[in-house]
Amino acid sequence: MAFNLCKYTKSRLLNHETRWAPEANYVATELTDKKASANPTKTFFVKMITKDILLEDSILDLIDNSVDGAWRSEGSRPMGLSEGADLSEYSISITLSPTSFRIIDNYGGMTLDDAVNHAFSFGRQATETNEDYSIGVYGIGMKRAVFKLGTDIKIRSTFSDENKQRVAFAVPINVQTWVTNDAPPWDFDIESDEPLEQDGVEIVANGLTPGAVRSFESPSFLQNLRRTIARDYTLHMHRGLKISINGSLVVGAQIELRASEDFTPMHVEYKDETEGMEVSIEIIGGMLAPPPDSSEPDEKADSENSFGWYVGCNGRIVLAADKTSVAGWGVDGWPAWHPQYAGFLGLVLFTAANPAALPLTTTKRNVDTASEIYRRARPRMRDLTRKWIDYTNARKQAPDEAKAKEKDAALVSIYQLQKVDAVKLPALTARSAPAPANVHYAVPVTRMKKLAKALGSINLAYREVGLKSFDYTYNDLVGEE
Amino acid sequence: MSSFDAINYSLRPSKSIQRQIVFDGVRLLADVMDLDRLAYVGFGSIWFTDFVIAHKLLRIDDMVSIESDEIGYSRAKFNAPYSTVRVEHGLSAVILPKLFDDSLLAGRPWMLWLDYDYELNDSVRDDVRSVIENAPVDSILVVTFNGLDKKYGQKPVERPDRLRELLGPVVPDELTPAFCKAEEMQITLARLGIDFMKSIAADIARPGGFVPAFRILYRDGAPMVTIGGILPVRGAARGVRDLVNATSWPSWPSKPITAPPLTMREAAVLQSLLPSKTKLSRTDIQNVGFDLEDEQIEAFETYYRQYPAFAQIVS
Numbered sequence: 001m002a003f004n005l006c007k008y009t010k011s012r013l014l015n016h017e018t019r020w021a022p023e024a025n026y027v028a029t030e031l032t033d034k035k036a037s038a039n040p041t042k043t044f045f046v047k048m049i050t051k052d053i054l055l056e057d058s059i060l061d062l063i064d065n066s067v068d069g070a071w072r073s074e075g076s077r078p079m080g081l082s083e084g085a086d087l088s089e090y091s092i093s094i095t096l097s098p099t100s101f102r103i104i105d106n107y108g109g110m111t112l113d114d115a116v117n118h119a120f121s122f123g124r125q126a127t128e129t130n131e132d133y134s135i136g137v138y139g140i141g142m143k144r145a146v147f148k149l150g151t152d153i154k155i156r157s158t159f160s161d162e163n164k165q166r167v168a169f170a171v172p173i174n175v176q177t178w179v180t181n182d183a184p185p186w187d188f189d190i191e192s193d194e195p196l197e198q199d200g201v202e203i204v205a206n207g208l209t210p211g212a213v214r215s216f217e218s219p220s221f222l223q224n225l226r227r228t229i230a231r232d233y234t235l236h237m238h239r240g241l242k243i244s245i246n247g248s249l250v251v252g253a254q255i256e257l258r259a260s261e262d263f264t265p266m267h268v269e270y271k272d273e274t275e276g277m278e279v280s281i282e283i284i285g286g287m288l289a290p291p292p293d294s295s296e297p298d299e300k301a302d303s304e305n306s307f308g309w310y311v312g313c314n315g316r317i318v319l320a321a322d323k324t325s326v327a328g329w330g331v332d333g334w335p336a337w338h339p340q341y342a343g344f345l346g347l348v349l350f351t352a353a354n355p356a357a358l359p360l361t362t363t364k365r366n367v368d369t370a371s372e373i374y375r376r377a378r379p380r381m382r383d384l385t386r387k388w389i390d391y392t393n394a395r396k397q398a399p400d401e402a403k404a405k406e407k408d409a410a411l412v413s414i415y416q417l418q419k420v421d422a423v424k425l426p427a428l429t430a431r432s433a434p435a436p437a438n439v440h441y442a443v444p445v446t447r448m449k450k451l452a453k454a455l456g457s458i459n460l461a462y463r464e465v466g467l468k469s470f471d472y473t474y475n476d477l478v479g480e481e
Numbered sequence: 482m483s484s485f486d487a488i489n490y491s492l493r494p495s496k497s498i499q500r501q502i503v504f505d506g507v508r509l510l511a512d513v514m515d516l517d518r519l520a521y522v523g524f525g526s527i528w529f530t531d532f533v534i535a536h537k538l539l540r541i542d543d544m545v546s547i548e549s550d551e552i553g554y555s556r557a558k559f560n561a562p563y564s565t566v567r568v569e570h571g572l573s574a575v576i577l578p579k580l581f582d583d584s585l586l587a588g589r590p591w592m593l594w595l596d597y598d599y600e601l602n603d604s605v606r607d608d609v610r611s612v613i614e615n616a617p618v619d620s621i622l623v624v625t626f627n628g629l630d631k632k633y634g635q636k637p638v639e640r641p642d643r644l645r646e647l648l649g650p651v652v653p654d655e656l657t658p659a660f661c662k663a664e665e666m667q668i669t670l671a672r673l674g675i676d677f678m679k680s681i682a683a684d685i686a687r688p689g690g691f692v693p694a695f696r697i698l699y700r701d702g703a704p705m706v707t708i709g710g711i712l713p714v715r716g717a718a719r720g721v722r723d724l725v726n727a728t729s730w731p732s733w734p735s736k737p738i739t740a741p742p743l744t745m746r747e748a749a750v751l752q753s754l755l756p757s758k759t760k761l762s763r764t765d766i767q768n769v770g771f772d773l774e775d776e777q778i779e780a781f782e783t784y785y786r787q788y789p790a791f792a793q794i795v796s
Contacts, residue, residue, distance in 0.1 A: 210686075217690055218683030219676035220650040227654065251655075445603050458634040459642045 042179040042186060050148040055215050056225055057363050058145035059094070060232065062103050062203060063243065064316065064364065065142055066092045067236055068134035069107030069201070071315075088240025095246055098217045101149050101205040106198040109159030112169060112190070119143075119155075120171060120188045134355055135314045135364065142203075149212050150205030151175040158196040168195040175207075226250050232317040235349075238415065255310075257286040257345060257417065258409035264424035266384050267417045274373050277357035281377055284414055285346030285384045286423050290406040291392045292342050293399065293463075307342050309381065311367050311374075312349040313358040319367050326367055328378050334385060344388045347414065348377055387423050397430035439466065493701035494740040495780075497530075497789040502697055503623055503707065504534050506725075506732030507592060510694075511539075513720035514619050514713060518589040520544065522580060524573075524596050527556045529566065531594055536563055541592070543585055545569055547576045573608050581615040590619035594709075597625060600632035601670060601706075606647055606677070613681040613691060616712055623695050623709035624674070628667035637662050644673060651676040664737065667698045667706050674708045682712065689713040694725040699738035740784060741777035748781075748788060755785050 050058075070090040095102045110119055119142050146153045153173040160166050170193035178188070196202055208216070215221040222245070229243055230253045237243065237252030244250065257265040265286030272279050288307060309327035311319040323329055323337035327346075330336030350358050350373060359371030367374055395402040405426045452460040455468045510516060521535045525546030535541045542565045548554045554570040561568055569576045573595065580586055593612055597605055605626055612622050634640040640661035645652045651673055660669045675693045682691030695709035713721045724730060743751070750769050754761060761782050766773050773781075781788065 214683050214686050214690075218680045220680035221683065223650050223653055227650075230654075449602070453635060457636075457639050459639050459646065 041182045045186075046147050046175065046179060049144045053144060053148060053363055054365070055148055055211055056221075056228060057365050058148040059103075059225065060228070060364065061141035061145040063092060063094075063229065063233065064135050066103070066105040066107055066201065067233065067241070067316070068132070069105065069110070070236075070241065071134060072132055073108045085239050087236060088242075090240075091242040091244070093244050093247075096216050096222075097246075098213050099206070099208065101208065101212065101216070102202065104196070104200060104202040106200040109196075109199040110157040110201050111159050111161075112167065115157065115169065115171065115190060120190070133314050133351065133353055135316050135358070135360065146173065146203065146205060147175060148209065150208045152205070152207035154202075154204045156193055156196060156202045156204075158193075158199050160199055166195050166199065168193045222246075231320055234317065235312060235315045255345075255347065255414045256411040257284070257288055257414060258406070259286070259412045259417070260405070260409035262405045262424070262426035263287055263409040264420050265412075265414075265417055266421070266423035267414075267419050268380070268421055269419065272373050272376060274357050274371070277352060277354045279357050279373050280351040281373070282349040282351075283346070283377065283380055283384065284348075284417060285344070285381075285388075287343055287388070287406070287409060287425070288345035289343045290403065291344075291395060292339060305342060307344055308337070308346070309385075310345070310347040311359070312347065313360045313364075314351055314355060315349075316364065318360060318364050326369055328382055328385070332378065332382065334382050335389060340392050341385075341389055343392075344385070346381060346384055348381060350374075350377075384423055387425060391425040391428075394428045394430070398428040401428055401431075402426070439470075494742055494789055495699040495701045495738045496705070498738050498740055498784045498787040499625075499697045499699045499705075499707055500531060500534065501787040502732050502734065502738075503594070503695060503709075504538050506694060506730065507539060507621055509724060509730070510621065510711065510721065513724050514590070514711070514717045516590055516619065519621075520586050520589055520591045521594075522547070522577075522586075522591050523594040524548070525557060525561075525566070525568070527553065527560045529557075529560060529562045531596065532566055533562055535592065536565075539592070543567075545580060545583075545586070547571070547573050549573070572604070574604055574611075577608060577611055578615075581611075586617075588617065590617055590621070592621040592623070594623040595625070596623075598627065600627040600629070601647060601674065603647065609674075609678060610681050613678055613687070613712065614685055618689060618712065618714040619717065620712045621694075621709070622678070622712065623707060625705055625707040626670075628670050628698065628704045628706040630662055630666035633661065633666070633670075640666070644669070648673050648677045651680050664698075664704070667704050667737065670706050671696050671698060671708050674706070675710070678708070678710060687712060688715040689718040692718065692721045692725060694721075694730070695732045697732065697734060697738065698736075699740075701740075701742075704737070734783075736783075738780060738784065739776060740780045740788065741773055743781070743788075745790070747771060748790070751781055752785055752788075755782060757782075 053061075070087055071085075073090070074085050074087065090105070090107055092103065092105045142155075146155070151174070153175070155171040155173070156168070157170075158166060158168040169190050171188050171190050173188055205212075226245055229245070229250050230237075233241065233243060233250075234252040234255060237250070242249060259265060263286060265284060267282070267284045269280065269282045272281055306321050308321040308323045309319065310317055310321065311327075319326060325331045328334045352358050357373065359368045359374035361368050369375070448462055448465060449458060451469065452458050452462075452465045455465060455472075460468070507516075516539075519539060519541050521532065521539075521541045521544040523531055523535075523544070523546060525532045525544075526548070529546065532544050532546065535544065542563075544563070544566045546557060546561070546566060546568045548557045548568055548570060549572045551570075554568060557568045569579070593616065595605070595608055595612070599605075605624070609622070609624055612620075616622065630637070630640065633643045637658035640658060641652070641656045644656065644661070656669070659665065675696065679691050679693065689712065691710050691712055693708075693710040695707060697707040699705050699707070711721050711725070725733070750771075751761075751766070754765065754769070761778050763772070763775060763778065766778060
């Protein structure tokens, strides 16, 4: 049974002044010819769309818009590893401080049509199709991002029309004024403007939200933002895209795997289809670093290292170093992540002309695990992971042989990997070893650090310090074996 | 070995100058913050030098000294200079959380000077974090630690990772060993330490934030780093920011303080040449009958007002 919330006005919804508690006889007599007011208020809208997104993701949304622009300027082609595209002409500059935020790009600008029909309308029209290998799939990104950032916003665009005439316009948004009138249509004023230096888009936010002020004050937020950008746009940066924060260029993260006679990373490519839309999938994976000698959780938390699965959608990394059920760990016959499996890196790249076909969530910070394309890729990811897990198990019985082979494997950029159907890992010969004795004890961290330093490096893992001090004492008191 | 067994605290001229520079800054802060009921928390050792200045210069009555050493605690109690100085026995990591709940100290601003005689390590970091998370509004935090590069790894190449382990994400990925050597290390430690403090305050959304206000590099023997700032009430943040960003703010000297240890006679003769319209030169010093390095002359000229006057009593 559905209730119609009679006369439940917008202001009441917002202010929570009154809680409506229906009584049976009242409902029976009053609900006959009433309708629910489904009209949201702007205040409610602004609050809701910004609630479930992190500030960092909002900034990435704005970068995505710029990257989509660059991609369109370059002719909108697939973003596989081997596809050639030169983005070195393009740059995105972000300037932020506790008082203001600015992002400017030189990607040719947003056209007036784009502004009227997409960027500043609410939700894309159903008939619209996107065939441009973009990632701005929901059309909500820019509005959500600017609302998240501040209350006094100005978006400026300069583009060259089909007659090569430069056209410049600006969209000023004062959120406080804008929310005062809820009557449809919800539009923004577009006004003419002085042209920008280069064709592109500039977004300036002042009157920063408290969350933005707090974050932009934090050096750790800024460093982490750099790291996220370095990682999530590394494929674009590899093609020459430049992104700078407060004047300093972000260097794209290197994605590498180890290769040798015994170790060959997997690199396969195949095509799939969903609702008539074609998707190209590339899966790469293998050893990034030798596995740890111990499977004990060490000082470095699993969350801090770069092992695990990465997922990219049209070039943008949306899931990084995943060790959870999103990639498949602990479900569908995969074991759950364990520190023993450290050293593994897998990357799966989905590329589609229509971004709606991609396994992408609205925040673009995760994978839509319900996507059929993604579900069909998972068994291949699992098989690769399984081989690595088996290797780390076998390795325990032949650690010396494994270490010698791992030492010979050198880092190779993922762009240089040949197509190989399945990962190759060394077959190890198990040796019989005496039963191990495990030692576990606690000492003050300051003493541990001093001993680590005396044993050669202040950064030695605690386990290493334990082993070295055992060996030292053993040699001293028992003698060499 | 505790520092009071190593050296008489008061006899280090650079340390003494540094101390005065910190208190000069705090005195100015009283114009923009309500510091009437300021309490002092520090490591008074057995000398209580900073406590005496806090009482005389800032008129602070209620003071707490933290002392972890067993014998040191007994001596500290014996040497406490005023009736309002309370000595707490234990590690700062244990005592600080108790002080956050102390009825005498609750609801009033504190000046905390965590003056460690060792390097920035895990426990120092944790103390700093807990103070920024828990200290009352309008509190002032000053932290001093050893900035000798080797304390953070014997080889330069180890030091960036050590700093990452200590301070987490504020350490830039591009920090190279070159920034972790000799004097650069002190500068790096000060910068990252302050970034760490700012980040903690931002992460827990302290309403007035953290305003960096103290950055003093000095050395008598070991190179030391003093950093800190203010945790103002929201309404005072702007005034505090304006004050510490002004060129007249004393507690952020651009150069390290390396004051020469001088005899009373040398100090008195040098002082008689100051203030001088022109910069003192080595020849000027030679003309009055002795000699000093250029760096030492500059340091004395800059800080002669704060240069300590000590006399040794020969029995």
